[in-house]
Amino acid sequence: MANQGPEGEHPSVTLFRQYLRIRTVQPKPDYGAAVAFLEDRARQLGLSCQKVEVAPGYVVTVLTWVGTNPALPSILLNSHTDVVPVFKEHWSHDPFEAFKDSKGYIYARGSQDMKCVSIQYLEAVRRLKAEGRHFPRTIHMTFVPDEEVGGHKGMELFVHRPEFQALRAGFALDEGLANPTDAFTVFYSERSPWWVRVTSTGRPGHGSRFMEDTAAEKLHKVVSSFLAFREKERQRLQSNPHLKEGAVTCVNLTKLEGGVAYNVVPATMSACFDIRVAPDVDLKAFEKQLESWCQEAGEGVTFEFSQKWTQPRVTPTDSSDPWWAAFSGVFKDMNLNLEPEIFPAATDSRYIRAVGIPALGFSPMNHTPVLLHDHDERLHEAVFLRGIDIYTHLLPALASVPALPNGS
Ligand SMILES: CSCC[C@H](NC(C)=O)C(=O)O
Ligand SMILES: [Zn+2]
Numbered sequence: 527m528a529n530q531g532p533e534g535e536h537p538s539v540t541l542f543r544q545y546l547r548i549r550t551v552q553p554k555p556d557y558g559a560a561v562a563f564l565e566d567r568a569r570q571l572g573l574s575c576q577k578v579e580v581a582p583g584y585v586v587t588v589l590t591w592v593g594t595n596p597a598l599p600s601i602l603l604n605s606h607t608d609v610v611p612v613f614k615e616h617w618s619h620d621p622f623e624a625f626k627d628s629k630g631y632i633y634a635r636g637s638q639d640m641k642c643v644s645i646q647y648l649e650a651v652r653r654l655k656a657e658g659r660h661f662p663r664t665i666h667m668t669f670v671p672d673e674e675v676g677g678h679k680g681m682e683l684f685v686h687r688p689e690f691q692a693l694r695a696g697f698a699l700d701e702g703l704a705n706p707t708d709a710f711t712v713f714y715s716e717r718s719p720w721w722v723r724v725t726s727t728g729r730p731g732h733g734s735r736f737m738e739d740t741a742a743e744k745l746h747k748v749v750s751s752f753l754a755f756r757e758k759e760r761q762r763l764q765s766n767p768h769l770k771e772g773a774v775t776c777v778n779l780t781k782l783e784g785g786v787a788y789n790v791v792p793a794t795m796s797a798c799f800d801i802r803v804a805p806d807v808d809l810k811a812f813e814k815q816l817e818s819w820c821q822e823a824g825e826g827v828t829f830e831f832s833q834k835w836t837q838p839r840v841t842p843t844d845s846s847d848p849w850w851a852a853f854s855g856v857f858k859d860m861n862l863n864l865e866p867e868i869f870p871a872a873t874d875s876r877y878i879r880a881v882g883i884p885a886l887g888f889s890p891m892n893h894t895p896v897l898l899h900d901h902d903e904r905l906h907e908a909v910f911l912r913g914i915d916i917y918t919h920l921l922p923a924l925a926s927v928p929a930l931p932n933g934s
């Protein structure tokens with residue numbers, strides 16, 4: 527029976543399942559247990575382990591494999607330790623048990639997002655070290671908290687710390703997404719999250735009357751403008767087979783608030799939008815567009831941001847770029863299909879890219895449905911193990927990229 531314990535199970539899978547059982551689930555992740563697990567891995571692998579407390583209780587753990595030429599900028603392998611909450615009643619198995627079914631599927635929150643990648647990094651390094659391999663560039667594995675709620679007490683702070691500067695990262699890998707086909711997806715940029723609350727104010731009064739200038743009418747106009755834009759972008763994506771989801775701007779109305787009673791016309795109503803702005807959009811012009819939709823709706827309609835990312839960056843994917851050449855070359859050598867895309871949501875990669883470090887988002891999961899944040903998130907053990915193989919090829923290639931003219 528596949529779930530009867532580690533007997534006959536690949537030790538990397540057993541380790542993965544142990545890590546999945548640590549309850550680093552938002553909103554109260556057990557970060558202490560994750561850090562203790564990683565410290566233990568550092569001891570087992572003979573790696574140094576540094577803990578950087580970026581905010582009270584929020585520790586970034588850094589495991590380091592020093593290269594033969596530590597003067598060269600390093601390779602940063604980043605992963606986050608927290609996972610999103612679950613609706614337990616919708617799961618076939620306990621999401622923190624790491625149940626493995628008879629076919630080899632491991633069910634657990636974090637199995638795709640992104641505890642698989644954390645263990646794959648560690649196991650690839652373990653294997654390469656055991657083979658006696660050495661590479662010029664130092665490899666740092668960073669395990670960060672808080673990504674699932676925006677990274678504001680994680681990577682966003684860490685990239686501005688002296689301990690981060692001291693890592694002297696020249697190139698980074700972070701998370702990607704599964705791909706249901708034979709191909710692997712790699713993300714070279716991200717859309718910018720803009721979370722916007724539009725507040726409409728107007729005349730209150732009795733619910734039986736035709737009041738003039740109501741908050742609801744004006745909010746309706748704004749909502750129509752936002753959703754008309756959404757439809758335009760949706761059709762632009764649908765009509766062009768060359769465009770992928772991340773290349774267009776997406777808008778969703780995610781909250782409507784206001785009102786106190788059926789028979790009271792409210793003086794204030796608001797609508798919240800989750801906007802993901804494509805990296806080629808002129809952000810100043812786009813903000814002006816939001817402003818004019820509010821103005822056109824009438825007096826007393828304003829908007830504010832609760833997230834506003836304004837530093838979209840694109841990591842080069844042309845063959846002349848040495849990092850891309852090293853990364854994509856491995857896929858060519860291994861005869862694997864690679865599909866470069868723009869990440870539709872936001873990851874910690876945006877903070878890494880914003881401080882000038884090229885970063886690719888990659889989670890080695892092909893033949894796997896995208897189940898991050900979903901019920902029954904799962905990963906097949908064979909796909910997980912294949913991912914370790916892929917990293918055992920990627921790390922030597924990246925950590926052997928010669929010194930670049932720009933100093934990285
Ligand atoms: C804007 S901070 C929230 C981050 C979250 N990341 C993912 C991968 O779901 C998101 O894009 O909604
Ligand atoms: Zn993630």
Ligand SMILES: [Zn+2]
Pocket residue numbers: 610639674898899
């Ligand atoms: Zn996530």
